Amino acid sequence: MDLHLLPASATDEERAAVDGILGQPESGWVGGSRTELDGHIARGGRAAREQRHLLLPVLHAVQSRVGWISEGALGYVAQRLTIPPAEAYGVASFYALFSTEPRPKTVVHVCDDIACRVNGAEDLCASLEREFGPPGSDRDGATWLRSPCLGMCEAAPAALVQNGSLAGHDVSVGVARIADLVREAGLGDPSEDDAPYWRSETRLSASMQRGGSAGPLLTRVGKADPTSLDSYRSHGGYEALRTAVALGPEGVIREVKDANLLGRGGAAFPTGVKWEAVAKQPVRPHFFVCNADESEPGTFKDRVVMEADPFAVVEALTIAGYATGSEAGYLYIRGEYPLAHERLRNAIEQCRARGFLGANVMGEGFAFDIELRRGAGAYIAGEETALFNSIEGKRAEPRNKPPFPVTHGVFGKPTGINNVETLLNVLEILRIGGPAFARIGTPDSTGTRLFCLSGCVERPGLYEIEFGTTLRELLDQAGGVREGRALQAILLGGAAGAFVTPDDLDLRLTFEDARAAGVSLGSGVVMAFDDTVDLVDIVLRIAAFFRDESCGQCVPCRVGTVRQEEALRRLADGRSNGGTGADLALIDEIAQVMRDASICGLGQTAAGAVQSAIAKLRLFDGAGSR
């Protein structure tokens, strides 16, 4: 490719960061020093272009080493990977964790999303503003920014310290106080305030289910050592893969189909059907992707599992690869989960070293390996085709469907893709058999389900329940609304889900009951709001979230999410054009267009929660509610 590079050149540090991922440049043509041989030979073309998928790892390396991605660094990356610099810039500027402008190396990302909002996020932001100045301002090499949901809603308010000066790498901080954040940013005296706070390493046990007994999905959580393969195996690890090998790929698929397992990522597609379709594709190779880009506001279930039971994720993905004839798996984890990433990296390394991944898995004569890919801050990357693009080193923009991933997935090859929780169920299916699994829950919603309880509940955390449990029972397990206050509303299924009211507490939590009630279980979010919460503020935050996270690729979503937020703000401020009714009608119309004409699920669901809030909570019945 004839690249037109800008004159800016990379610093030694930037080059070292890139070379750390790609190795030393092979010739002067890709950024090394020019030798005599370079005058007579150059390699490139397909081999160079096929490295495109390394773009995100390389940008991560530069970002974490230097703190931002300069024009010179981007030019060097473009040269090494044969990517037009404009395209590389398009990718670097797409993801929130990358900065293409100079900024302090240490960045405190403070979640001001809905769960943290009702747990003091705004007070924390105000403290940060006093301490650091406005978002983005540099205080001794550190700054702070507001962030959408960081997936730590059970420990709200939460923060992510990028390149934390104290830790030297990224650190999640739960139940964050200003002193904790100042300390993690490397400012202030570490010994000054040693009162306990939640760093992600220490909070696991606290976020587990607090009432009732753990179900099969969480059986090892808090018991097995998440850093040790031996500990995992002593708790039943890798027995499921043995069973799978004994059954053969078709046998595994049969069990999964018999179990009637439905996908837990939000779409509730039958997992066995998906696996069978991939397995039958004549085109090779096949890929299997684990979608761990959990970014739905209010969702943290996959994070907890990956932090506490990472080997289970690796085993389950291996089984999926085996069943679908895939030799390569990708585990795409959201960029804001440093501990889960580290635990999985360690797990994959150990499994590789011990022959549970590689050319001959467990000596059973099949090959499977997993590449761990870290996202960089983009809600939309959780959409499966956007996730493929992200793995391929592109902007995480969803593709048109069809073709579907089953035939044209990552790298255009047949691809299976499942959410972490979905895969985890396969271990239990193989342990007890598909038919036995199908007897748990209800006939149409088999097995157990992880729910993320947060907001104003007494004991926020991860709860595993059998399908068919009512919302009330689940809420009771979490101790009900905290301080005995009255429940005002529940957000069910996340920002892309819907609000329900105290009248809906007898809803049975199954796919079919949810569908009948016109709501969705989504990613298992149950976020409760008590009577002190300003729900208009919550709805505005949701609207702002979608406006911010829309990838901008298709017009209905790009424009619709902006117009929706504008109309809501007018309603909230009581300054509607042509009266409240006109703006409500406009919101309805926008919702209709986004539902009908958006490329992907983000746009199609971006109006869902807002619509339910207007309809069920009657937020704007008295115009000028604020």
Next chain:
Amino acid sequence: MIVLWGSNARETHPIFFHHVLKGIRNGARLYSVDPRRTSSAQWADLWLGLDVGSDVALANAVGREIIAAGLVNQAFVDHATTGFDEYRDAVQPYTLEYAERTTGVPAEAIRELAHAFARADRAQLCWTLGITEHHNAVDNVLALINLSLLTGHIGRYGSGLQPLRGQNNVQGGGDMGAIPNKLPGFQDVEKDAEARAKFEKAWGTPIRADYGWHLSEMFEAMERGELTTAYVVGENPAQSEADQHRAMKLLLGLEHLVVQDIFLTKTAEIADVVLPASATWCEAEGTVTSSERRVQRVRKAMDPPGNARDDIWIMGEIARRLGHDWGDPTAEQVWDECRSLSPMHAGMSYARLEELNGIQWPCFDENDPGAQFLHGRLWLDGDEQGPLAPISVVHHDPPVDELTDEYPIRLTTGRRLDSYNTGVQSGGFSSPMRRGETLDVSPEDAERHGLQPGERVRVTSRRGTVVAPVRIDTGLRPGLAFMTLHFPDDVATNLLTIDATDPKSGTAEFKATAIRIDKLDAPAANGQPAEDATVPAGAGAD
């Protein structure tokens, strides 16, 4: 697999290169053989940067390696070619090691090209002026043809030889007999008495049974005083010929010079008579023939401006004034006459050309669909096969203009995307990419000579001197420099080039000149102050 050998198609054939890019997208591998790492070469899986004029050495080494590795398509060679044994013996000395020494390209890369080409399911070998603008142009072409014959990459879908033409109708010019040794349809003037008789009968005039002169020979004839009058149609030899000083002198020495062109070119400026012609792509009816031998209709969209006239009309009028009334034929009538005399065009009526969106010759009658592959016949049996294809013995012959301590740098010439040849057709349009003439040098040479980008330097060959600003191009290696011919009014590059010419094709060695680069503040070699070393007026500096 696509091999671009001596072709920077990305810039010189941008539409063709779109198709190459589509091929690459669909999985084709691209190999580039070129002294410069051009923008085309940057798309290649492997670029082989050979020294200028070492193409035969490289091709023969590739051929030898194909034979040595047992990768010859023996069935095809036995079935359709002659001369294999002689070739095999002749290329014995062209070992990979010899080729590495002679071409500069690492042996391993040559081996890789040989194996990839021979093993490819389908392979295209494309070349442009990097092969033909040498004193041994025909040998270069034959050396490449040999590779296609050895591997059977010819006359099949996706496999073949592609000499990329510089204009939409270069092929048509040759087809119509605008070459010194052929009548229309490649019927030999000297050897084919039957064809000659056919033309004599149709035209009512005897035809001399010997070859005419090609362009370089015409200039030699001018030098000898044997050629005193020239009628130049759509050509600008005053600026496009190598060794421009000499070309200008000879043209000025003619007794009579007629130029027929749509632009007032430098040649037209010194002509005795200028005949303003029509733009054949929009102001005239007719046909053009593309690189793939496809004859296509051209339709008139507008009248030529002012006193400009259709070319057929101009020629007819000249004939009339010379005492021959050819009537007032339409383009179609002229074409139909051609069809009656050139068998390979016989089946191409205007109606069929229209209906089929052009036809690829040969097309012998009105039921003939034309030929998608020119050499598909080689795969057939018996009479249908026709003459066997000779594998030719050719040997390495370095450029005529030798590198010495006095002239240590190899200058090669070429084109850029924004301009065309001497700029007659492209100079009138602005382009954001155009940056004027420069002497492109490698970063190493710039450093060695202490040259800054934009600095004007004196460039001297054994024939002349020009002054040009320096541009640094990382696509060049030490000892290799590059200029274009696009801005002859500013920098007359052809004052430097050598008119060493291939005796068989008549093309001059534009691609290999030995030069020296001097800073302007250094004394000129002839002792004159630097300020005087400017472009001579004769080169059109006015």
